[in-house]
Amino acid sequence: MSDKEVIKLVNNLSKTKKIYTDEQLLQLLEREMSDDEEGGEVSDEEDTHLDFELGGDQEIDEIPDEVEDELQEFVSAGWCDNNTTTALPFSGQQAFPGRDLLNGNEPVDYFNLFFTDQFLEMIVQESNDYAESIFMRAGVSEYSRITSWKPLTVGEMKVFLGLLFHMGTLKAVRMTDYWKQAPLFSLGFGAYMSRNRFFLIMRCMHFAKNASPEDPAPQDRLYKVRPLITHFNERVKLVYYPHKNLCIDESVMLWRGRLFFRVYIQNKRHKYGVKFYLLTEPNGFILRCIVYSGKSDVLAGVGHAEKIVNSLTEDFYDAGHSLFMDNYYNSVGLAERLLEKKN
Incomplete structure (x- = not known):
């Protein structure tokens, strides 16, 4: 102040x-x-x-x-002058009860402790549903990137998340720089997922269904990410x-x-x-x-x-x-x- x-x-x-x-x-x-x-x-x-x-x-x-x-x-x-507080x-x-849920002691095992297959399947299902809704919209151009959408799988989602987390350790000016092919600048991202596929998954990633125009507006402003927040809080409580x-x-x-x-x-x-x-x-x-x-x-x-x-x-x-x-x-x-x- x-x-x-x-x-x-x-x-x-x-x-x-x-x-x-x-x-x-x-x-x-x-x-x-x-x-x-x-x-x-x-x-x-x-x-x-x-x-x-x-x-x-x-x-x-x-x-x-x-x-x-x-x-x-x-x-x-x-207030008083005497300290009456008892420890x-x-x-x-x-x-760490989550130790019993680990399949090993590698970093990926701790990743799987929080990103369970059930949780990833929910993300994959919601993302596929949203991609389909975009594809079915009237007026979508035949040259639109969404026309190349293929159903997302749990394995592919894990690759996507792995690349996304790895971006936090490798700083680049633009996201497209991670897919540069020049030997001096290549980071190897293209060996695991193409650039177009990565951006298409990021475009369609969803955690909950969108509200229908006929339904009342959701009271929870965070309803689109509420499953993610709830899953994290509940999972931490379970494993630690x-x-x-x-x-x-x-x-x-x-x-x-x-x-x-x-x-x-x-x-x-x-x-x-x-x-x-x-x-x-x-x-x-x-x-x-x-x-x-x-x-x-x-x-x-x-x-x-x-x-x-x-x-x-x-x-x-x-x-x-x-x-x-x-x-x-x-x-x-x-x-x-x-x-x-x-x-």
């Missing part, structure tokens, strides 16, 4: 007749700083969207009810149980295309993108993820931060985990409720 913004906030406070305690003023400043960190949704017409902003003509009495509630909770927490014993057992210490943080995946719930975060390296809330271990291993889908998200609204924490940690209650998070998520009320759940 810049000095100019602090001065602006103080000037607004001076215009109101309401009297605030030092603790309430501190809470307001922290709220403003948290808003700066969180950023906001970005529509196609504007660069930023702020959930709460104090304007020059706006009085502090118009703070939303959830802010007043948080301030009241902060004041009535009952909770960790009753969970760090384990973490150590005592857990962390909550957010990450932004770079995205500058058209997307209603794209966010803008000023102090991030990638300012535009899709926001993820993550539960991880200290080493960065992701245990659970939530994709922020805008103000219509069921986790949005009053108590947004606490809803995020509860949703991420609900599978780890009553185990004595230590949860680390920044001041955006934390509050006295949340700490008390986590203690009730022995975390």
Whole structure:
């Protein structure tokens, strides 16, 4: 929060007749700083969207009810000088039950642990169905690339994913550069899949059926990728149980295309993108993820931060985990409720 913004906030406070305690003023400043960190949704017409902003003509009495509630909770927490916190014993057992599902100890065996044949078959089926729907559209040119579509198989999908992941280790200016045939620049991708086939699979890849024009619009903005998110969260829960210490943080995946719930975060390296809330271990291993889908998200609204924490940690209650998070998520009320759940 810049000095100019602090001065602006103080000037607004001076215009109101309401009297605030030092603790309430501190809470307001922290709220403003948290808003700066969180950023906001970005529509196609504007660069930023702020959930709460104090304007020059706006009085502090118009703070939303959830802010007043948080301030009241902060004041009535009952602070004392004695440290009465008792360390909770960790009753969970760090384990890797997925070890029994491995067919070996090679990297591909760990890949198969998450990308099961059943999951890949679902992707293949949905992608084939979508490709067929494109092919059947009226007005498709006989020279269109989709006319060369052949049914996708699980084996071919594994090759596609392997090449896609390998692109993360080999940086190229354009995606077509991975299929260059000149000896000096050849990366060997063409030996496994042709360029046209790769781009055609990427064009048709689907995880769920598109909504029918006759049906009501889906309430879930993420319905097209919801099977992927659900599969990841459920699969991690099945194959791994973490150590005592857990962390909550957010990450932004770079995205500058058209997307209603794209966010803008000023102090991030990638300012535009899709926001993820993550539960991880200290080493960065992701245990659970939530994709922020805008103000219509069921986790949005009053108590947004606490809803995020509860949703991420609900599978780890009553185990004595230590949860680390920044001041955006934390509050006295949340700490008390986590203690009730022995975390």
